[in-house]
Amino acid sequence: MLVAADKMLKDALEGKYAIGQFNINNLEWTKAILQAAEETKSPVILGVSEGAGKYMTGFKTVVKMVEGMVEEMGITVPVAIHLDHGSYDGALKAIDAGFTSVMFDGSHYPIEENIEKTKEIVEISHSKGISVEAEVGAIGGEEDGVVGSGEIADPEECKRIADLGIDFLAAGIGNIHGVYPENWQGLNLEVLAEIQKKVGGMPLVLHGGTGIPDDMIKESIGLGVSKINVNTECQLVFAEATRKYIEEGKDREGKGFDPRKLLKPGTDAVVKLVKEKMDLFGSSGKAE
Numbered sequence: 001m002l003v004a005a006d007k008m009l010k011d012a013l014e015g016k017y018a019i020g021q022f023n024i025n026n027l028e029w030t031k032a033i034l035q036a037a038e039e040t041k042s043p044v045i046l047g048v049s050e051g052a053g054k055y056m057t058g059f060k061t062v063v064k065m066v067e068g069m070v071e072e073m074g075i076t077v078p079v080a081i082h083l084d085h086g087s088y089d090g091a092l093k094a095i096d097a098g099f100t101s102v103m104f105d106g107s108h109y110p111i112e113e114n115i116e117k118t119k120e121i122v123e124i125s126h127s128k129g130i131s132v133e134a135e136v137g138a139i140g141g142e143e144d145g146v147v148g149s150g151e152i153a154d155p156e157e158c159k160r161i162a163d164l165g166i167d168f169l170a171a172g173i174g175n176i177h178g179v180y181p182e183n184w185q186g187l188n189l190e191v192l193a194e195i196q197k198k199v200g201g202m203p204l205v206l207h208g209g210t211g212i213p214d215d216m217i218k219e220s221i222g223l224g225v226s227k228i229n230v231n232t233e234c235q236l237v238f239a240e241a242t243r244k245y246i247e248e249g250k251d252r253e254g255k256g257f258d259p260r261k262l263l264k265p266g267t268d269a270v271v272k273l274v275k276e277k278m279d280l281f282g283s284s285g286k287a288e
């Protein structure tokens with residue numbers, strides 16, 4: 001069932017669990033994530049970056065592919081197709097193509113410009129029943145040229161963006177995309193608590209879900225995080241399983257090269273990882 005993401009996040013906030021956003025790059029990952037969601041009876045958000053959209057030939061292909069899979073795989077759990085870190089023009093294109101949810105990332109603009117553009121995207125999206133995620137500019141965590149803590153958002157600015165009527169808010173609390181550096185200082189849960197106090201009942205989004213220790217994930221959910229984005233970890237398990245398959249020479253067994261067989265171990269590894277994350281985030285069983 002294709003839906004916007006606002007209701008699933010509100011339910012998650014109330015029930016003190018989080019919905020996973022897993023980024024898709026191709027047919028195999030999309031199928032793997034939908035399979036994991038259905039088998040765990042978990043609502044799910046399929047994240048699509050502008051780059052991934054281009055790779056898949058465009059947003060329209062993505063929407064049609066997901067629509068087709070939801071129908072033909074008999075998916076009954078709520079599924080949102082969400083633009084990840086969209087530019088202003090990218091958000092408009094995604095809305096046009098039939099995405100059910102968009103992130104407009106204006107965090108690199110001065111706050112007034114971010115507010116202005118976010119407001120416009122909210123108006124257009126909400127008139128079509130599409131949910132909106134916004135991001136607040138961040139204070140760099142750089143010290144002596146070493147980024148050890150990630151970026152920290154200003155709670156006052158978070159409040160200003162939340163008040164625009166967005167559906168959920170991404171705010172930096174020391175989280176970063178990709179694998180965390182060895183000197184990473186962890187999530188700043190004090191700032192998260194401060195942000196939560198300022199924005200009231202607004203679901204918060206934790207980007208950079210790869211590599212955050214389980215106890216920190218759980219604490220952040222207790223402080224209002226209702227959506228957790230995971231991408232790199234899917235890439236890592238996919239690459240690892242594929243490498244192993246090739247190293248063992250299995251790609252050359254039998255009738256020879258078969259792309260369906262070659263991509264199966266990686267796809268299975270993504271299914272397993274996504275199910276583990278859904279259990280950890282507490283969303284498993286919430287779409288019974």
Ligand code: 13P
Pocket residue numbers: 023047084085176177178179206207208209210229230231232233
């Ligand atoms: P990771 O790649 O660190 O898992 O982060 C994903 C993300 O936040 C996408 O927006």
